[in-house]
Amino acid sequence: TAGITQAPTSQILAAGRSMTLRCTQDMRHNAMYWYRQDLGLGLRLIHYSNTAGTTGKGEVPDGYSVSRANTDDFPLTLASAVPSQTSVYFCASSGDGGSDTQYFGPGTRLTVL
Amino acid sequence: EDQVTQSPEALRLQEGESSSLNCSYTVSGLRGLFWYRQDPGKGPEFLFTLYSAGEEKEKERLKATLTKKESFLHITAPKPEDSATYLCAVSNFNKFYFGSGTKLNVKP
Numbered sequence: 001t002a003g004i005t006q007a008p009t010s011q012i013l014a015a016g017r018s019m020t021l022r023c024t025q026d027m028r029h030n031a032m033y034w035y036r037q038d039l040g041l042g043l044r045l046i047h048y049s050n051t052a053g054t055t056g057k058g059e060v061p062d063g064y065s066v067s068r069a070n071t072d073d074f075p076l077t078l079a080s081a082v083p084s085q086t087s088v089y090f091c092a093s094s095g096d097g098g099s100d101t102q103y104f105g106p107g108t109r110l111t112v113l
Numbered sequence: 114e115d116q117v118t119q120s121p122e123a124l125r126l127q128e129g130e131s132s133s134l135n136c137s138y139t140v141s142g143l144r145g146l147f148w149y150r151q152d153p154g155k156g157p158e159f160l161f162t163l164y165s166a167g168e169e170k171e172k173e174r175l176k177a178t179l180t181k182k183e184s185f186l187h188i189t190a191p192k193p194e195d196s197a198t199y200l201c202a203v204s205n206f207n208k209f210y211f212g213s214g215t216k217l218n219v220k221p
Contacts, residue, residue: 042200042211042214043157043200043202043211044211090156090157100145100204101147101162102202103159104149104157104158105156106155
């Protein structure tokens, strides 16, 4: 079982360019999440989706957008990247929102120059 | 304010030297407490979920316990392969709160 896959593994992006980070899960989980992880700041929630067709804002949503057209996919888009968005991005999923255990993907390392 | 605090930030142990990691939390309406292991360059790997005070769970050399204010991750006779960052998280209705982690280094 693949679990959660993320693409690309890493990327260098020029400031001002747009990019979409891809996330796919094969566990038929209802809820999906995007986090960024920065040294000294831990994991911070960017956006989440409790079920297909719905999304919500997390702790640090500015500069990011998401969509949830189906159960399996949850892409994260940076419309106009800035250097402060340099980070490691993790996608996660859980059976349901709230108390259910979250399972994480392998991450995407993004550098914005 | 809901928050999760982990201590220590870093811990260095000799192989076989048992110790404990702490996760203290202030969250209204706790739904669950989670422990993860994260290796460098990888995503967090799920270890345990605890739902109520007094609950304990074990896996190999790891044992997690929960009280109303904190959780401990006890590591018994650790090996070098236990070296990793251990993350604690709590859930409250529809939110997860992560601690900053404890970086464990076990020397042979």
